[in-house]
Amino acid sequence: MKDVVHIPVMRTEVLSLLIGQNNSSGLVIDATLGAGGHSEALLEKYPDIRIVGIDADEGMLGLAKKRLKKYGNRIDFVHGWFDDVLTELSTQCSVSAILMDLGVSVFHYQSSGRGFSMFKDEPLDMRLFPGHGITAEEILMTKTEEELVSIFSDFGEVRFAKTIAKSIIKHRRNNNIRTAKELADIVFNSVPSRFRHGRIHPATQVFQSLRIAVNNELSRLDRALSLSMSLLHDYGRCAVISFHSLEDRIVKRFFKQNSNKDNDMYFNIITKKPLVPTEDEIKNNPPSRSAKLRVAELVLCKDGVKHENV
Incomplete structure (x- = not known):
């Protein structure tokens, strides 16, 4: 796999907000490890934490293992979808913090060969977990017009979806839509000039x-x-970096719905409004321009029951 320079988005903000004053040790989950940029920064700053790094792409795990080799057994690497792995972990331990960076890595656009970039003549795959599930080509070739409209509208808020x-x-009646560039050209010629x-x-x-x-x-x-909520222990923090409005709305709604202080456990919302990259970061790392960071801290009442921290 070709090495791609990976710059972690909003590194400074993650370092200052993910680890609370009461949780500067223990276990941290990097739920979307990627090339390991955020984990590297956290391991460097907080010598008493350990990390579980999760990624669906074994190739990305390989890059992260190379980058984080010097930290030895302070980090464990787990291959799988982050929600599946979190389900398993929720029955085994509690953690100090959870980080989710929902962005697709530069590697996937530049070097994966899976059709993430509309400017490359690559197979329309788009699977973040290679070899598992339906491809983008299969969706385009099998879904009805109504289903395609729903996908474009619900997941992309696409103008001219219909x-x-x-x-x-019309195109697929006589031709398969096999590559990213083919699809981009069809869309380009579909919309008004x-x-x-x-x-x-x-x-x-x-x-x-x-x-x-x-990728669901x-x-x-x-x-x-x-x-x-079942993984974090008292004062444990959850931080999410999203890159489009659909994701950000989900995170905002979840934190707000679970912030009622009358409940046995609730989130104290640390970022009342989402944090965004500085102008300098956007200049030095253009893919960060659409990032939004939200952070919340879980608080338990006195008789709340949690697993022992490990």
């Missing part, structure tokens, strides 16, 4: 919606957030 879906159905040369390519949100559908991303986020 027009684009009609064009895809005056919308083809805007600030972003007209296929951007179509690609987003397909990736979310292929929003449902996984919902499940992982719910599991955080």
Whole structure:
């Protein structure tokens, strides 16, 4: 696998907010490890923590293992979907903090060969867990027009979703839609000419919606957030970095719905409004420009029951 330079998004903010004053030791879960940038920063700053790093892509785990080798047994690497792994862990231990960085890595766009970038002539795969589940091509070739419209609208808030879906159905009658560039061209030619040369390519949100559908991303986020309440111990923190409004709304709603102080356990919301990257970070790391960070701290009442921290 080709090494790709990975710069962790909002590194400074994660370092200052993820670990609370009462939890500077113990176990931390990096639920979306990627190339290991955030874990590296946390292990360096907090010498008394251990980390469980989770990723669905074994290739990314390989990059992270190389990067974090010097930390030895302070980090364990787990291959799998983060919501599945969190389910298993929730019956075994409690943790000081959980970090979820929901962004797709630079590697996937630049070097994976799986069709994440609309500008590359690559197979339309888009699976973050290679070899598991349905591909983007299979969705495009098998779903009805109504189902495609729903995917584009619900997961990408795509303008002209119906027009684009009609064009895809028409195209596939005689030709498979095999590559990312083929799909981008179909979308480009589907939308009215005056919308083809805007600030972003007209296929951007179509690609987003397909990736979310292929990897079941929003449902996984919902499940992982719910599991955080059974994993975190008293004053443990959950931090989520999202990259589009659909994800951010889910995180905002979850923290708010679980912030009632009359409950046996509740989230104290640390970031009343989401934090966003500084101008300097955006300049030095353009993919960070759409990031939003929300952090909340779990508080237990006196008779709340939790597992012993390990």
